[in-house]
Amino acid sequence: VLKLPLKFNNHYDCRLCVGSGAVESLPDVWEDEWQAAAVIGDSNVIGLFGEQIEKRLRPLVEKMIILQFEPGEQSKTRRVKEKLEDSLLDAGFDRSTCVLALGGGISIDLAGMVAATFMRGVPTVNLPTTLLAQVDAAIGGKTGVNTRHGKNLVGVFHQPSAVLVDTNLLDTLTPDEWRNGMAEAVKHAVIADGEFFGWIEANVPALLSPHGVDSYLVQRCIEIKSAIVMEDERELGQRATLNFGHTVAHAIEGATSFSVSHGLAVAAGMVVEAGVAVEKCDFSSDSLRRLRRLLESLLLLPKLDLGFNDVNPFFKADKKRRDGRIRMSLPASLGRMARNDEEYTLSVEPELIHRSWRTNLCKSD
Numbered sequence: 001v002l003k004l005p006l007k008f009n010n011h012y013d014c015r016l017c018v019g020s021g022a023v024e025s026l027p028d029v030w031e032d033e034w035q036a037a038a039v040i041g042d043s044n045v046i047g048l049f050g051e052q053i054e055k056r057l058r059p060l061v062e063k064m065i066i067l068q069f070e071p072g073e074q075s076k077t078r079r080v081k082e083k084l085e086d087s088l089l090d091a092g093f094d095r096s097t098c099v100l101a102l103g104g105g106i107s108i109d110l111a112g113m114v115a116a117t118f119m120r121g122v123p124t125v126n127l128p129t130t131l132l133a134q135v136d137a138a139i140g141g142k143t144g145v146n147t148r149h150g151k152n153l154v155g156v157f158h159q160p161s162a163v164l165v166d167t168n169l170l171d172t173l174t175p176d177e178w179r180n181g182m183a184e185a186v187k188h189a190v191i192a193d194g195e196f197f198g199w200i201e202a203n204v205p206a207l208l209s210p211h212g213v214d215s216y217l218v219q220r221c222i223e224i225k226s227a228i229v230m231e232d233e234r235e236l237g238q239r240a241t242l243n244f245g246h247t248v249a250h251a252i253e254g255a256t257s258f259s260v261s262h263g264l265a266v267a268a269g270m271v272v273e274a275g276v277a278v279e280k281c282d283f284s285s286d287s288l289r290r291l292r293r294l295l296e297s298l299l300l301l302p303k304l305d306l307g308f309n310d311v312n313p314f315f316k317a318d319k320k321r322r323d324g325r326i327r328m329s330l331p332a333s334l335g336r337m338a339r340n341d342e343e344y345t346l347s348v349e350p351e352l353i354h355r356s357w358r359t360n361l362c363k364s365d
């Protein structure tokens with residue numbers, strides 16, 4: 001198990017344990033003053049891991065509660081947050097509480113937000129159980145809920161005090177959930193590490209399923225993401241590079257009412273945006289071919305029955321827009337993002353996106 005301290009402008013430390021068996025480090029990261037434990041997760045993960053976590057926590061605390069909610073994005077709301085908070089208050093939980101966020105990105109975001117405002121903020125320990133949560137959501141301190149206006153529109157930064165990333169927990173993931181995380185892993189490689197991109201290429205058959213996953217995959221992704229968020233906790237600059245592929249992905253998700261999974265949307269988005277980068281940032285067409293081939297071999301690029309005109313209206317909702325123009329983070333090469341001084345996003349003409357969409361993704365439109 002790899003142990004890393006994360007530091008945020010010297011004001012905040014987060015203990016991070018990554019590897020097979022990392023959950024055994026729970027007593028090492030648990031602080032004496034956390035005398036009450038609130039385990040929060042969806043009913044699937046509580047069913048899978050609740051008992052195991054309870055056994056490990058019991059000796060460490062005076063009281064403990066396990067709270068579960070219905071799996072799915074429709075639970076990531078203020079209403080469910082309120083219910084969880086009421087359950088904690090009804091059971092007499094106070095400032096000595098530590099929230100243990102157990103599960104995928106939804107549990108992490110929702111439990112994290114409960115912790116961020118309960119008693120004006122109590123500590124959180126993240127225990128991510130999907131690949132997506134391990135390589136992405138559990139690191140960086142973004143919490144939030146959805147509203148009818150869109151995803152993640154209400155939320156707060158709340159850094160976890162510790163993150164335990166145990167790759168053994170991934171064994172029960174469905175192939176779809178596995179692929180969701182793999183798309184973000186490829187994204188991390190494109191953003192920050194060309195050698196890691198080559199490592200993923202070289203390990204494709206083994207990376208098609210969670211069984212016997214090499215913890216290097218998760219470890220390298222976490223190193224990449226934590227380096228970026230420690231540099232730019234509040235997304236004022238470099239953190240925007242983590243949005244590679246996501247401007248187009250969010251438009252695809254919007255145009256299909258989220259029937260395309262996030263990972264596949266991100267994979268398609270990376271291909272289109274990398275195509276834009278070929279014209280705008282000297283990203284080589286050979287790199288674009290490698291990226292496309294890798295995503296195909298990881299079964300991340302299905303046929304999308306979508307024209308550019310279907311997705312185009314959805315660019316209006318992108319949070320990175322400025323002065324009515326679409327902005328994107330684009331790669332300069334496999335492993336390095338383009339930047340202009342302190343500027344990590346570039347304004348992109350819709351025609352360029354349209355052209356790349358047609359040539360690189362959906363030949364018919």
Ligand SMILES: NC(=O)c1ccc[n+]([C@@H]2O[C@H](COP(=O)([O-])OP(=O)(O)OC[C@H]3O[C@@H](n4cnc5c(N)ncnc54)[C@H](O)[C@@H]3O)[C@@H](O)[C@H]2O)c1
Binds near residue numbers: 072
């Ligand atoms: N905070 C951030 O920085 C950040 C980053 C990326 C994504 N997110 C958020 O994460 C969410 C998506 O996360 P997700 O894809 O992990 O979804 P999820 O939390 O819904 O998990 C996917 C499914 O897998 C099940 N599951 C979880 N662990 C399992 C396991 N070990 N074995 C079997 N089944 C398991 C869950 O019950 C759920 O049904 C989105 O809401 C997104 O906005 C947040």
Ligand SMILES: [Zn+2]
Binds near residue numbers: 184266
């Ligand atoms: Zn994503």
